[in-house]
Amino acid sequence: MSDVVIVGGGIVGLACAYETARAGMKVTLLEYGKTAMQATNAAAGMLAPMIESHGPGPMLDLGLRALHDMPEQVDELQQRCGFDLELRLHGILKVAFTEEQFAELRQRQAWLESCGHDVALLDGEQCREAAPRISERVIGGIYSASEGSVSNQMLALALERGAEALGVDIRQRAPAVGFTTGGERVTAVRTPDGDVGCDAVVIAAGARSGQIAARLSVNGSNPIPVRPIRGQMIALGGMSCPIRSVVWGPEGYLVPRANGLVFAGATVEDVGFRRRTTTAGLRAMRSMASRLVPQLRASQQRFDWAGLRPGTPDGLPIIGPMPAWLNVIAATGHFRNGILLGPITGRLVANGLGGDWSETSPEFSPGRFV
Ligand SMILES: Cc1cc2nc3c(=O)[nH]c(=O)nc-3n(C[C@H](O)[C@H](O)[C@H](O)COP(=O)(O)OP(=O)(O)OC[C@H]3O[C@@H](n4cnc5c(N)ncnc54)[C@H](O)[C@@H]3O)c2cc1C
Structure with a gap:
């Protein structure tokens, strides 16, 4: 019998497991395949709440808080686990090639600045000073000095090791x-090897959260309408890394990784649960990378992969108690920001299981879909 499954x-x-165990709960985590091998493994590891934001609101607020907390969380995990999570907050540059794209960036910078966020507007030359190898065709951009990236694989591994050390099964x-x-409660989670009894359940099954939550459907409505959104990426190498920090263009981004590779991504495709890469998708990423940093034309394509992001109808994550159930929590739908938002979601869920949902925006509640 577990307090939480x-x-x-x-x-x-994994973040929910780590934080609930840290709060003293007895936790079991059930993984369909192997931990952290789905969207979590496919990600680029960017921490970009401002550069990726579409406007003020609870999503930006949560992202900023996640970014603020990340160095302390990473530090704690590194101390526990003894390996580097490759947190690099070296800034993110987003550039434009056309006046229309630049106008959109100017608008974004203006509202971010009016909300008190430190994002600078740069002309083409200033962009090339910030990232010397980017294209001569870049006419301007915005620069956020406090954002960056982390190794998504190392962060997930550290959460897993940390959770195990705290006794998570x-x-x-x-x-x-x-x-x-039994009544309005889930008393056990069923697995092919038998039931796991529990006081509470957290549904954190990524793009497949809707499928498992459908088992708890009341009146036929899906309480977690998450849908898979495919992203394809490539890793480029075979040359000294031409960028020091993350660069976004109108069609995608480049993330320099600690091992010298440059990750180039990502497509955004609504193709159901098809997780395979396609020739067209990979070619699009390759040409996006070369347009942004022409030197990358000479690079070698070392790896390619695809993952399924957990998307939601309104673009907000789903975090909070499930309607009609007294002890079921949803923690999913993080779409393009699950690496940034994963660790803080763990904290919100641990607090919520302790009876305190005050720090979780009601706009993330699964109740909004009922
Ligand atoms: C190409 C790409 C690039 C991305 N880049 C970034 C980025 O730069 N920054 C960022 O913040 N985010 C990024 N993301 C998004 C991020 O990867 C996701 O939001 C995040 O990984 C979602 O985490 P998750 O734990 O919800 O889902 P997942 O990582 O998919 O994990 C869900 C797990 O649940 C398991 N599962 C499913 N069904 C069951 C079941 N019935 N029983 C038990 N287990 C089950 C699955 O096997 C899986 O392991 C990117 C995503 C993609 C695809």
Whole structure:
């Protein structure tokens, strides 16, 4: 019998496991396959709440808080685990090639500045001073000095090791296939190897959260309408890394990684659960990279992959108690920002299980879909 059973071992489930165990709860985590091998492994690791924001609101607020907390969380995990999580807050540059694109960036910079956020407007020359190898065709951009990236793989591994050290029972190849219920409570999570009894359940199954949550559907409506949104990426190498920090263009981004590779991504495709890469998708990423940093034309394509982001109808994550159930929590739908938002989601869920949802925006509540 566990205090909490967490369904899903991506970054969100692992962070929930780590934080709930840290709060003193007895935790079991059920992972369908192998932990952190789905969207969490596919990500680029950017921490970019401002550069990626579409406007003020709870999403930007949560992202900023996540960015603020990240160095302390990473430091704590590094001390526990003894390896580098490659947190690099070296700034992010977003550039424009056309007047229309630059106008959109100017507008973004203006509202970010009016909200008190430190994002600078740069002309083409200033962009090339910030990132000397970017294209001569760049006419301007915006620069956020406090954003950057982390190794998504190392962060997930550290959360897993940290959770295990705190006594979390992490079960690989242990899919949740249903629930045993009593009244308005889930009393156990069903797996092919038997039931795992629990006081509370956290659904953190990424793009598949909707499928498992459908087992808890009341009146036929899906309480977690998450849909998979495919992203394809490539890793470029074979040359000394031409960029020091993250660069975004109108069609994608480049992330320099500690091992010298440049990750170039990502497509955004609504193609169901098809996780394979496509020739067209990979070619688009390759040409995006070369347009942004022409020197990358001479690079070698070392790896390619695709992952399924957990998307939601309104673009906001789903964090909070599930309507109609007294002890089921949703922690999913982080779409393009799950690496940034995973660790803070773990904290919000741990607080919520302790009875305090005051720091979680009601706009993230699964109740909004009922
Ligand atoms: C190409 C790409 C680039 C990205 N780049 C960034 C980025 O730069 N920065 C950023 O912040 N975010 C980025 N993201 C988004 C980020 O990767 C996701 O938001 C995040 O990984 C979601 O984490 P998760 O734990 O919810 O889902 P996942 O990592 O998908 O984990 C869900 C887990 O649940 C398991 N599961 C499913 N069903 C069951 C079941 N029935 N029982 C048990 N387990 C189950 C799955 O096997 C999986 O391991 C990117 C995503 C992609 C695809």
